[in-house]
Amino acid sequence: MKTYEFTLILKGFSELTEDIEDRLFEAGCNDALLGLRGGIPYLDFEREADSFLAAVLSAIEAVHAAGVAKVVRVEPEDLVSAAEIAARTDRTRESIRLLYEGQRGPGGFPVPLNPSSKTRLWRWTEVERWMGENGLLVAEPGETSNIVAAVNGALDIRRNASPQEARDIVIHLLPVTVDRIMDPTIMMMRSATSKGYRPHRSAHNPARETGQQSQLERSTTTFN
Structure with a gap:
């Protein structure tokens, strides 16, 4: 497994509270740093998984399971x-x-x-x-850009379309069979759990952005 770094931009609260931190931690965001940037909440993740996609989808699933926020987008932005x-x-x-x-x-x-x-x-x-x-990049294109764009597209569909509209969009634009179609983000999220995500409680690096921040990682005895 590799460790992948990414940020989830959230909506649902504008102040950090202990209850929000606790619920996110218990839902599986123990490998993330919670913060506010211009009043907008975000989570900086360092998540261990078999792939970048599995890491991102399992993190989105954990945030929604906490019941305190919705994921607006994944960064770095496309x-x-x-x-x-x-x-x-x-x-x-x-x-x-x-x-x-x-x-x-x-x-x-x-x-x-x-x-x-x-x-x-x-x-x-x-x-x-x-x-x-055209040989203009110092490094080879990474695997993350297309995944970030695709996941953000799915989040946009879920946020802006009704369930039926989302089904119609997926049916007409994506090569999947009808019986596999559901809310696009949920469909991808469920697949993530079978792709090797493993929560961990390793020390987290300082946040990359300044602003109000709160470390979600704590000792495992905190919630026992």
Whole structure:
């Protein structure tokens, strides 16, 4: 098993309380750091699992089992600005501008989602794939980007569509049989439990972001 790092952005509370911490811990979020960033709650995970997907889905399942919050999205976010692309690829903003304007590189940079907007946004999965194919990445494209995009898409469907609408979307857009279709996130979550997630209580590194934080990891005697 490997340890995977990711962040879940939550909604459902705006203050940290001992009750919230306890319920998240007891539900299986003992390998996460709970915090607030601009009043928005989040959990920074370091989760051991057989795969990144299993780690993320089991974490979402644990949060929802706690009954105190819903998961809004997984980070690192798939939608990125030119500045974020520069940061993720260790390039300057000017270098990225020249690439997407076609003044440098092989051309064919992914089209932004909002080309008429002053602040353009791209899908990181598309940018990462294009840069990897053209030898412009320092490291090989990781396995996590596509998974984050897919899980966030499923979360969007569940949040914005009725159960029947979600079924219709999955039936028409995904290659799965009808008898396997249910709420997209729940469908993926249930598969995660069979893919080797194992909770652990190892020491957690300091949070990557500043803000109000509370360590969920405690000794196992706390809840005995």
